[in-house]
Amino acid sequence: MSGAMLRTKLRNGLEVRLKEIHTAPLISTWVWYRVGSRNERPGTTGLSHWVEHMQFKGTPTYPAGTLDRAISRDGGFWNAFTWVDWTAYFETMPQDRADLGLEIEADRMANSLFEAKEVESERTVIISERQGAENDPSFRLSEELHAAAFRIHPYHHAVLGDKPDLESITRDDLYNHYRTYYVPSNAVLAVAGNFKVGPMLERIRELFGPIPKAARPVYKPRPEPAQPGERWVEVEGPGETAYLELAYRAPSAEEGDLIPLAVLDSALSGASNLGFFGGDISNKTSRLYRRLVEGELAASVSGNLTASIDPYLYSISVTVRPDSTVEAALAACDEEISKLLNDQVREEEVAKAIKQARALFAFSSESITNQAFWLGYSEMFSGQEWFETYLDRLAQVTPESMLEVARKRLVPSNRTVGVYRPNGRV
Amino acid sequence: MDEFKQLDLRSLPGPETIRRQVLPNGIVFLGRENFSSPSVVISGYLWAGALQEKPDRAGLAAMTAASLMRGTQERTFEQIYESIESIGARLSFSAGKHSTSFSGKALAEDLGMLLDLLLEVVRQPTFPKKQVDRLRAEMLTSLAIRDQETGARADLAFNGLIYRGHPYSVPTDGYKETVTNLTAADPRAFHRAHYRPGGMVICVVGGVKVKEAEASVAQRFADWKSNGRAVQLELPGIDKLKGLHRDHVTLEGKSQTDVVMGVPGPPRSDPDFLAAALANNILGRFGMYGRIGDVVREEAGLAYYAYSSLVGGHGPGPWQIVAGVDPKNLDRAIELIRKEMRKMSTRSPSQTELEDNQANFIGRLPLQLESNEGVAGAIVNAERHALGLDYYQRYPGLVRSFTSKDILRVAKRFLDPDNMAIASAGSNGRPA
Numbered sequence: 001m002s003g004a005m006l007r008t009k010l011r012n013g014l015e016v017r018l019k020e021i022h023t024a025p026l027i028s029t030w031v032w033y034r035v036g037s038r039n040e041r042p043g044t045t046g047l048s049h050w051v052e053h054m055q056f057k058g059t060p061t062y063p064a065g066t067l068d069r070a071i072s073r074d075g076g077f078w079n080a081f082t083w084v085d086w087t088a089y090f091e092t093m094p095q096d097r098a099d100l101g102l103e104i105e106a107d108r109m110a111n112s113l114f115e116a117k118e119v120e121s122e123r124t125v126i127i128s129e130r131q132g133a134e135n136d137p138s139f140r141l142s143e144e145l146h147a148a149a150f151r152i153h154p155y156h157h158a159v160l161g162d163k164p165d166l167e168s169i170t171r172d173d174l175y176n177h178y179r180t181y182y183v184p185s186n187a188v189l190a191v192a193g194n195f196k197v198g199p200m201l202e203r204i205r206e207l208f209g210p211i212p213k214a215a216r217p218v219y220k221p222r223p224e225p226a227q228p229g230e231r232w233v234e235v236e237g238p239g240e241t242a243y244l245e246l247a248y249r250a251p252s253a254e255e256g257d258l259i260p261l262a263v264l265d266s267a268l269s270g271a272s273n274l275g276f277f278g279g280d281i282s283n284k285t286s287r288l289y290r291r292l293v294e295g296e297l298a299a300s301v302s303g304n305l306t307a308s309i310d311p312y313l314y315s316i317s318v319t320v321r322p323d324s325t326v327e328a329a330l331a332a333c334d335e336e337i338s339k340l341l342n343d344q345v346r347e348e349e350v351a352k353a354i355k356q357a358r359a360l361f362a363f364s365s366e367s368i369t370n371q372a373f374w375l376g377y378s379e380m381f382s383g384q385e386w387f388e389t390y391l392d393r394l395a396q397v398t399p400e401s402m403l404e405v406a407r408k409r410l411v412p413s414n415r416t417v418g419v420y421r422p423n424g425r426v
Numbered sequence: 427m428d429e430f431k432q433l434d435l436r437s438l439p440g441p442e443t444i445r446r447q448v449l450p451n452g453i454v455f456l457g458r459e460n461f462s463s464p465s466v467v468i469s470g471y472l473w474a475g476a477l478q479e480k481p482d483r484a485g486l487a488a489m490t491a492a493s494l495m496r497g498t499q500e501r502t503f504e505q506i507y508e509s510i511e512s513i514g515a516r517l518s519f520s521a522g523k524h525s526t527s528f529s530g531k532a533l534a535e536d537l538g539m540l541l542d543l544l545l546e547v548v549r550q551p552t553f554p555k556k557q558v559d560r561l562r563a564e565m566l567t568s569l570a571i572r573d574q575e576t577g578a579r580a581d582l583a584f585n586g587l588i589y590r591g592h593p594y595s596v597p598t599d600g601y602k603e604t605v606t607n608l609t610a611a612d613p614r615a616f617h618r619a620h621y622r623p624g625g626m627v628i629c630v631v632g633g634v635k636v637k638e639a640e641a642s643v644a645q646r647f648a649d650w651k652s653n654g655r656a657v658q659l660e661l662p663g664i665d666k667l668k669g670l671h672r673d674h675v676t677l678e679g680k681s682q683t684d685v686v687m688g689v690p691g692p693p694r695s696d697p698d699f700l701a702a703a704l705a706n707n708i709l710g711r712f713g714m715y716g717r718i719g720d721v722v723r724e725e726a727g728l729a730y731y732a733y734s735s736l737v738g739g740h741g742p743g744p745w746q747i748v749a750g751v752d753p754k755n756l757d758r759a760i761e762l763i764r765k766e767m768r769k770m771s772t773r774s775p776s777q778t779e780l781e782d783n784q785a786n787f788i789g790r791l792p793l794q795l796e797s798n799e800g801v802a803g804a805i806v807n808a809e810r811h812a813l814g815l816d817y818y819q820r821y822p823g824l825v826r827s828f829t830s831k832d833i834l835r836v837a838k839r840f841l842d843p844d845n846m847a848i849a850s851a852g853s854n855g856r857p858a
Binding site: 023024025026056064065068069071072073074075076077092094097120121122123124125126127128129130131132134135136137237238239240241270271280281282283284285290293294296299300319321322323352355356358359360362363366367368 | 434437462463464465503504507508510511512513514515516518531533560563564566567568570571573574575576677678679680681682712713714720723724725726727728729730731750751752782785786788789790791792793796797798
């Protein structure tokens, strides 16, 4: 049911990825920009996410408000995401309406207005989004934990940005960020669905070809120095529930350690998806679930490992039961992790992790929207080969390579421990 | 309306592509093939829900559903989860007011395994004491977390106002005081009394031949003898709200206040339901949250989210507007939303606005029905509310049949900004 694929680059530097899929009358268009909170400095944190919001606030061709209306009227679905390393936009449309998605993306790559009035109205919306996140204890813990884990690298701050910055960022800050990073040479256009590659490429050349060429922005954040020892951060707040988060410095996407660490994560906390889109499997047979949840110390446990440009974090999050303590949960985590440092993981566990990854991969590739996601995602931190060779590299993981990675990565001196302590006030 | 000409009605699920069979014990099988997918989805429900709980056992239907996979006569909790997690499959249950739903997914070749497990856990669960005790502690932790969530607390308070004395006022996950007292004997008794094959629906969609899927279901489930169709309880009526009913839950240390406003809406069986759904789309969904999104988010910049929803289940589910705002903007947001409700219930939408929303309802069908999960959800929904196998093929015509006057009439019937409930939760003080 899948047809031709095409990988090319326009003269202005825009990378294009096309994939024919003839299973449903839909086309999904994604544009990925290599910009996220990693590209921000103190004083203007949150710029990338705010720029993403402003991309919905109009161009001369599509004034504010008309874009939503146009997409909805055609029965489409669109959204955008900002992450530490990238910002992505997509429209999934009925096939005969897909041109609208392409037109919008070509238009807002170069022509967004960033009108002062819209910037001010969006400032309170962005602050409101942050306030909503602050209501959640796990956001507050995670934000403090990142700040402690990264002293100088911009992974230090949350994608939403710091409140004082959100209050002081100007229209020009936003517009300059947009003009710097929203250029064809810094983007990947990925389209999947019910079309023919030839005419689709022709249309893309018409719409995106005239966008002026500009140098790909170079931004090298200061690298985070090696961690000299275990760090500890505590957050206090309302409620009755305590949370524990262990964040280990993780390898970047291109380091060989990432895939063995993904298999370790599967054994420890359940099927690992490296930040992929869609698909989920329960984690009740993982080592930490058995120890913490069946051991009646925690109500839930999960792991998170994401492919990233610079070394990021592998984190384990625990919701502590009211009749247990953070200290007991931490001791149990440490015992389980020390088993990984002392003994090789059994072959069956490795085989299970690989099977789970294959199933997740299959499930998360089913929809046309997700297929288009895949075409661009790995380009943001590595290249398409990363995605194409992912399952093969996973199959090569051995208990020996996992032991080596565990001993290098899962040691206390490489982690930050975060604790949310409820003060019992409601 | 030329914009609809491209939609091929034959591509939508209909009698030609959906297989429906009723087993002698009353189980309804529904299936549709999709060989472009490597996976298979199962979805359905049994008529056992929270309405069958006693008031001092609130949360029992949810506990029963969550206990099913914690041990059976054949397998332990560990064995059950090992069997699905090791092949990357999933199966889960959740209880609602009227029924308990399930959904599962696996690679297509594993359908048999998934159905074996479904049969085993609905027919032979053992509710091991240790597992139920552990589950209760997890539920209590979730309830402690719920106590701190502004959105959940505002919603609970809202339901308390619009469903005073009605079973819909009780949350499906119960209360701390009721869940604390539940023991393994409770879900065991609830299962024995209410889990029956009569009226159970099992829908299979994905990369398997539909006749083979039907045979797989029949072979496994046919000998589950029916002891009568599960009883669907009569719901008590609810009085129309008179005046403004206001509640506020104070939660310390919260940056944002959540507000829920609205009224009891039409059940899915109400002839006005679809027109009300269109009105709801105009009010708080179309584009970025419809008229409410335009006014509260885009123009006033008061909220990251401000939208409306219409539930429309078996009973009078809520028609509500939800917003998350800075505590100091709460009153202003409420007034803006009430103003939009008043406009909606006193003036017809323009022809363009109506047509935009009709186009949205129809045009989004291919996207909603793209995945196996989407198709299974749609088929189960049609079965649940007796809409007919041809519902999705008739749907474009039904949507197009409404006029601006119909929209005004249903808005006037339900939305009344002077007779409604408003509940909020956050760090604001209690309103006078």
